[in-house]
Amino acid sequence: MRNWLKILLIIGLVAVVYRDSFTSRFFQDDKLNLQLAATRDFLAVIPGANHFRPVSVQGFYFLGEIISGYNPLGYHLIEFVIFAGTLILIYKSALLITANKNKSILISFLYALNISLFANFYWIANSQFVIGGFLFFLCFLLFYHKKYSWLVIPTFIIGLAGNEQILTLIFILPIISIICKKTFSKNIFMILCFLGLGWIGLRTFLFKFPVNADYAISLNPITAVKTFRWYVLRSLNLPEAVKFSADWFFTGAFVLFLVALFKKNIDWRLILTGAFWFVVTLGIFIFLPNHMSAHYLTVALFGSSLIIGELLSKNKNILFLSLVLYLFLTVQGLEFLSKTHWIILKNTGPIGSF
DSSP: OOHHHHHHHHHHHHHHHTGGGGGOOOOTHHHHHHHHHHTTOTTOOBTTTTBOOTIIIIIHHHHHHHHHTTOHHHHHHHHHHHHHHHHHHHHHHHHHHHOOHHHHHHHHHHHHTOGGGHHHHHOGGGHHHHHHHHHHHHHHHHHTOTTTGGGHHHHHHHHHTTOGGGGGHHHHHHHHHHHHTOOOOHHHHHHHHHHHHHHHHHIIIIIOOOOSGGGOOOOOHHHHHHHHHHHHHHHTTOOTTOOGGGOHHHHHHHHHHHHTTOOSSOOHHHHHHHHHHHHHHHGGGGGOTTSOOGGGGTTTHHHHHHHHHHHSOSOHHHHHHHHHHHHHHHHHHHHHHHHHOHHHHOOSSGGGGO
């Protein structure tokens, strides 16, 4: 089967798994974002968080209103199309690093079906991470393009106005260049660095940092390790708040999947690349113990997918069973979340049904 057909099959599989999300109603931050977009003020920050994200908030909700009014279906469809585009970029990014089409398809599957992304489908306000992820991987690929690498500059600027997590690219790009032996324009890289420093200055002195206590930074190393461990478990396709003692069937499938991750002849270059990517792009979220959310892994998940993809057996039968287990964990995890997670239940009272 051609690779583009495999990608389409993965996208279709995601649509089936998250089919109920397309009718998921507006909720909580959506109300604030709709009101912000209605002002047509593209210089405003998000109250409380002080995030300046006019591309992924005001711009996205303005477009959604034009296409769909106040029907959430249109907003979900826009986000799903962007996600589909991101998955293509994921495949291309994996191909750039691994130079292996089959492994890149595998990484794309692992990324697309990881339960950590569920909020990106069920909560429209996660446009900040859906659009931010797309622009992140687009910048990553443009940077190494021989002919159009200069396009990374305007894309990076747009990305900063979508989700500032794109700043971590400044650390990712040179390391990936060394590991993959990719040449790049040092002038373009320096421009990205200056843009990043400029953005940090604006955030510090103009937009200010979040005032909400949930965004309080903790530099306690023990707390940071615990928070990091929480994100590692999510990257292994475990849903939030799951308890092994409460669901032995789920636990058994997870243990079997972990067993499948041990093989010989590991390419440690990919393992180290994935680990570096995961830690760096997760970044500041490691130090936010009061605001842990699985969707913060939207970009970092690519790193863990690189690692898992390398650790899985090359034996076709074992690999097939491993992916079936992975898909089972996703479906079972979504079933668990549908009964326990506030983003799907939207059970916070009147604000969830405005």
